[in-house]
Amino acid sequence: MQRVTIADVARHAGVSTATVSRALSGGRKVSSDVAERVREAARELGYEVNPIARALRVSRTDTVGMVVPSIRNPFFTALVESVEHALGADGKELLLCDAQSDPATEAKRLDALVTRNVDGIIVSPCHGTDSTPAVQRTAERLPLVQLDRFVGGTSTDWVGVDDIAAMRAVVEHVRDGGARSAAYLGARLTNSSSELRHAGFLRHADEIGVETGPQWTLLGDYSVEWGERAVGLLADSGRLPDALVCADDLIALGAVRACRTRGITVPDRIQVTGFDNIEFTRLAEPPLTTVDQPTRRIADEAVRLLGDAAGGPAARDAAHVALVPKLVVRDSTRTG
Amino acid sequence: MQRVTIADVARHAGVSTATVSRALSGGRKVSSDVAERVREAARELGYEVNPIARALRVSRTDTVGMVVPSIRNPFFTALVESVEHALGADGKELLLCDAQSDPATEAKRLDALVTRNVDGIIVSPCHGTDSTPAVQRTAERLPLVQLDRFVGGTSTDWVGVDDIAAMRAVVEHVRDGGARSAAYLGARLTNSSSELRHAGFLRHADEIGVETGPQWTLLGDYSVEWGERAVGLLADSGRLPDALVCADDLIALGAVRACRTRGITVPDRIQVTGFDNIEFTRLAEPPLTTVDQPTRRIADEAVRLLGDAAGGPAARDAAHVALVPKLVVRDSTRTG
DNA sequence: AATTCACGGGCAATCGATTACACCGACGTC
DNA sequence: GACGTCGGTGTAATCGATTGCCCGTGAATT
16 A cells, blocks of 8 residues: 655665666766666556655646636537646646636635645636736746636737637628628627627727617626527517627527527528537527637647747737637528 | 745744644644644744645645546536536635546546546536446545536436426426327437437427427537527428427527527427526527536535545445436427 | 653655766776 | 876755754742
8 A cells, every 4th residue: 555655766776866767867977787677666566756745845736727717618518628638648737727707716716726835827818807816826827828818908928819810700790691780799898808899899880781789789698598588688678789799609609599489580581600519509599600720729729839838937028819710600690 | 935834833833843733734732822823823924835745744635636538528518617616615725637538638638637646526527338447446535426427337426407307398398288299309318318318308299299200319418509500400300399398408409409400490490498597598580498417516516525535535325416407498499 | 849741843854856966987188 | 197087976955844852031839
């Protein structure tokens, strides 16, 4: 039951612990016969380094912390899965925290991760301004990359998609489908992606002459319920636009559902689009046109950036990597 | 930038490190004025214990490892969220691993967690027999509780729901809705819940006189695609049963979707049930009748068991906690 | 008054690995 | 033949906290 330590291996191989360490972790050269003898001894005894002891000595834990607003949201789930996958390839572990969409909880979790000496932190901050202090002070102590969303007032690495470009693709697509007007169902502008998607929508709709309006801009939160409710508000308020551009898939799923129950046909009477391409968009009635987020690439990029930053803190300028997302056309919009 | 150590605090407060440790962690008594001085010094310097150093000394990490077959599956996502929540209350962190539904990966992750000295492991094994060796040897070294599923040939703590009882409720419910026959759309019997749900279905259908049959028992995997495909097979094979009892919600979602596209009305022509009560069952057309898994309570119970086991390993008999799940009736079945 | 005893506190070992430094023999150079 | 040099190895310090053991003090007990 007692763990095998490096001293046991040393004794068994008839060398010092220093040699064992060097033979196994390869710090400096060791003659090949001794190295072989050590490896042999280690194998026989079933030795494995104790990561705790190593971490204490070298202050590196091979562990990355990740904080997401809510793992319940399938988009973040996909992100977590991708990050876990990317880390696994590097032999690193993932310490996962859920911020419960609350900046205070988020701050606590970030501090806990710093205290735990993780090698780096991947965070999708839940709030654009309230999350700033915690993210800021965390980034001063550790390599940190923000994912998808980012907070104002700091400059750390960031990886996400180009929300503005994505929204242009969406608006042009529904215009091509014949929409002359569009409503925006979004989330309150408390974080960067909410803001950018909203801004991108308005800007491009304006540019290509799709009618919008304040009464057609409804901001709530990222949830199915809000999507349903927003359609209710819209329907009760008089004139209906030709398209509903939603800030994420949950809202869009709610919107589509509300349309069905009210007898508003999708996409014939009204086109609907989502954002994120979560798995269940395929299952909606009708399947949702949406914007695919390349979570795999986002995660890979984030892990790569963390690795780079491991060298020196803030040794280089912050990198902002904006991937270009793809529009996924399904049946909730008209084509041709 | 340098971290504050216990020695700094000791110097600042004019006492020894031993006293600081005792004053803060309260191992032994310290006079109240000294304690106050130490706390004051710690506060001023912004001292926080180094969990790595402590872990090395006391071999306890305040970290729990969790391994799930696939975090992509919303049921496991919910479980992870609940566990994270329950641990947070205890000031413990969660080391999350995804086994990618592969026993070999699962084994690797379990070993990694053991090596990392987590205090305990929560695992939902992906395979009923292939996962046994890894779970077995892990349980010999650490407190371990299995969640939802369990492997054969070991006896560790387990928390889940009573699948058999759940299936009785399901079968009786569709019978009450008028079904005289039912097909079972499940997953290959490679793990305990697959087996138990299948067995429960057959047993109770038989008992209450609902017709079943080998041609109406289709086993694939837990996925939407399989649900769709299975309905295709069923439809092509001649006679359709009055109900489709599915082993999980993903299958049921696929089934409902396939029924729609084939013009088989749900629930009028055929009733459909799911299992797990994942969030998207509400969104299906029609919303799915399913079995609710009390993930919160499952997680709480699991964390509690881990805590108990922390004392001595195998100091007591393995506990098997089977919670009784609730049937959630929606519109994919007939009532009355 | 002598002996215990409880209490509060310090010294130093300890957890298990890494690594700076010292050492030693062999080899090459002048 | 004396003197670097270099590759390989060992010794011991180190990371930061916890804790077994010991000591001195003052109160309680006999």
